[in-house]
Amino acid sequence: MKAIKLSSKILSLFKRIVGEENVQISLAQRLAYSYDATAMYQSMPEAVVSPRNTKEVVEIVRLCNSQKIPIVPRGSGTNLAAGTVPTFGGIVLLFKNMNRILELDEENLTLTVQPGVITKDLIEHVEKFGLFYPPDPSSMKISTIGGNINENSGGLRGLKYGVTRDYVSGLEVVLPNGDVVRTGGKLAKDVAGYDLTSLFVGSEGTLGIVTEATLSLVPLPEYKETMIAYYDSLEHAAETVSQIIASKIIPTTLEFMDQATIEVVEDFAKIGLPTDVEAILLIEQDGPQSIVQQEMQQMEKICQQNRARKVILASNQEEAEELRTARRAALSALARKSPTTILEDATVPRSKIAEMVREIGKIASKYNVKICTFGHAGDGNLHPTCLTDARNHDEMERVEQAFAEIFQVSIELGGTITGEHGVGEMKAPYLEWKLGREGIEVMKKIKDSIDPYHLFNPGKIFAKSTKKRVVVESDTNSHTAKDQARV
Known part of the structure; x- marks a missing residue:
């Protein structure tokens, strides 16, 4: 796909739709979203x-x-896989004007929002009513719910509560031909046809635009406790x-930092x-006070049995x-260096964490x-x-070669690249x-059927060519891949 230069006539049509103030074309404005x-x-x-409503x-x-x-739909640009870079030019669709919380339904325990709502604002809003929206990406102070949906964002509470997909019950989505489809709703159960809601969540803006x-x-949760263990x-x-x-305990948070990260943080x-x-574990649990206290005592005991140098329970909120x-600031702390x-x-089975960190x-x-x-x-x-x-x-x-090998080792340990x-x-x-x-071909057929011209976030997910596998050295000198890659 070649980048298309927009004529003054086309720019005028955009201005007619959303208002002149909502079309940014200066070099500085475009650079900010590049x-x-x-x-x-x-x-x-x-x-x-920047549209103001679904009609626009x-x-x-x-x-x-x-x-x-x-068209590249964009929230706050906190994406970490170049998912909102306008690779082939065109327009960035910014949702700064579609940032309203539309309805809190306490009877059905649902919240209806526009895509530009900041994640932390959403979380704090529902907590005023004694309710809880669990997904908490580290970028939640600036990320938007639309971006979270496109990326199926996780967060520190993902172990116990799951990720964004687990909390999206319905969507309004504009398709590449301009049709509007509504999926799901305020339902606890819905198996009518394909699960289109789940299809759009995590599709990275390549199939539809969430409005x-x-x-x-x-x-x-009524009560929470936090502790940290040093190893x-x-x-x-x-x-x-x-x-x-x-031991059948699922903590709210079970976070890890290695020594290099600890020093920087x-x-x-x-x-x-x-x-x-060499390592720190941050552990949290929430729920009824008596159960939380009992499970925290059990987890403290497990930490000590596994030779934790020290276990500290936070004395107050x-x-x-x-x-x-400190854990959420890990990236900011590292970025200063x-x-x-x-x-x-990269994700591996829990039992492979130590092996994966050693391999890294x-x-x-x-x-x-x-x-x-x-x-x-x-x-x-x-x-x-x-x-x-850079x-x-x-x-x-060498950095790219290193990450290619990290991805491969992750897969070989039963994990995934993201x-x-x-x-x-x-x-x-x-x-x-x-x-x-075969898996890539299935995804391509879905993409082609919904977006035949590949106008929605082109250049994402589907690569022109696949990287060759690197040769991974091991003690046994056995290789799962024989191609030497120059990535």
Whole structure:
């Protein structure tokens, strides 16, 4: 697909639809939306268009369809897989004007919102009514619910409560031909036909544009406790995670940081984290007070049985929030240390966490790059984060080789190339490693049937070519792949 230059006539038509003030075309305005939170990916849109309602979205889509203009729907741009970069130009569809909470239905425990609502604002709004929206991506202070839906975002509470898809009960979606489809609704059960709601959630804006969402809520937990455990051994921390789950306790939060991450976070937050330990586990539980206290005691005992150097229970909510903030600040803390920070995510079975972290360390040494690892230990979702400099082309090539090997090892351990960041443009060349050629073909047929001209977020998920597998060295010298890659 070639980038299309928008004529003054087309720009005038956009202005007629949304108002002149909602069409941004200056160089500075377009530059601001030429990239997202992913390092190294940038492409200029021809215009940034901000609709005010679904009717205007429909008109925009029909105009773009008639002129074959690419559309990239965008929230706050916190995407970490180059999912909102306008790779082929066209327009960025910005939802800053569609940011209203439309209805809180306490009888059905649902919330209906527009896509531009900030995630944290949504969470705080429902908590005023004693209700709870569990998905809590680390970017929730600035990310939008529309972006969360497109990426099927997770968060620290994902182990116990699941991810965004688990709370989307209905959608209003504009299709590439301008048709509007409504899926699901305020329903506890609905098996009428294909599950179109789940199809659109996590589709990264490649199949439809979400203009309204109905979200399921749960009662706000009455009580919460937080503790932190320090380990001199990575394996002991990983074994703790496995034993907690095996004991049939599902904590709200079970987070992990390796030593390299701990050092950076402590330098940033200065809350007294020991920098000489090999791993830290942040553990939280919520629910009825008596049950929470009982389960926290059990988990503390499991930590101690697995040789935790020290286990500290937060004495109050302020201390607990300080610990949570330190974990959420991991990326910000790491970003201060180098010109370029590349945050990835790969998921493995919980039982493979220690092995995966060790492999990440070996890969970092092999390619002589700096990688810190933290993540959601409870669900096996790790975030290897590389501190580098995009201006150093030789190092950047080694970084890409390192991540390719990390993705491959993750798959070989029974995992996947992404647990919550999505595929976007960055991971598209690796998707076939996980899904196989047949899986990619099924996805392409769905895309072609809904968006035959590939105007919705083109260049994402489907790569022009798949990366070759790297040769992974092991003690047994056995290789699952024989192709030497230069990625």
